[in-house]
Amino acid sequence: MTDKVQSVRRLHRTSLPIPHAGGTYPPKPLPPILVGLLTFESDWKPPMGESLQAALETGSGERRLDIGCIAAHGTFGCDATGCYVATPKAKAATAFLLELIARLQNSATVPMIDVPYAKWLAT
Numbered sequence: 679m680t681d682k683v684q685s686v687r688r689l690h691r692t693s694l695p696i697p698h699a700g701g702t703y704p705p706k707p708l709p710p711i712l713v714g715l716l717t718f719e720s721d722w723k724p725p726m727g728e729s730l731q732a733a734l735e736t737g738s739g740e741r742r743l744d745i746g747c748i749a750a751h752g753t754f755g756c757d758a759t760g761c762y763v764a765t766p767k768a769k770a771a772t773a774f775l776l777e778l779i780a781r782l783q784n785s786a787t788v789p790m791i792d793v794p795y796a797k798w799l800a801t
Contacts, residue, residue: 679733680741683713687740709785715746716774725751726764734762745781747774 693705722729725748734754737743745755752766753774767773 679715679743680737683737683743684740686713687711706786712744712778712781712785713742714744714774714778716749716771717747718749720748720751726754726766730754730764731762745774745778747771749774753777 689711691708691711693708695705696703719725720730730748734743734746734756742756742760745753747753747770749771752764752770754762754764755777757763765773
């Protein structure tokens with residue numbers, strides 16, 4: 679898995695100037711590539727336990743997985759300190775989608791939408 683993550687992050691990317699009514703803005707700097715994993719189920723027992731944590735910690739730098747979801751069990755992601763947090767959730771796929779949108783908004787790659795209504799997922 680970590681080799682695939684690294685290969686995605688090493689892809690050649692480009693950015694173009696942004697046209698507007700008064701001319702053009704220079705190309706936007708490329709944001710870091712966000713890499714995630716979405717799966718329905720896990721064979722690990724427990725699915726969100728030590729085996730998942732150990733597997734996630736094998737990747738660092740270009741090999742790090744940023745965000746993920748085991749739809750039947752919960753979500754996981756790398757926090758600001760570089761540590762993985764696994765969170766069991768009943769509505770994991772929905773929580774994963776909204777977290778992904780929020781992370782993409784921070785890099786300005788998707789239109790801004792109002793996602794605070796997702797707070798009900800935590801209850």
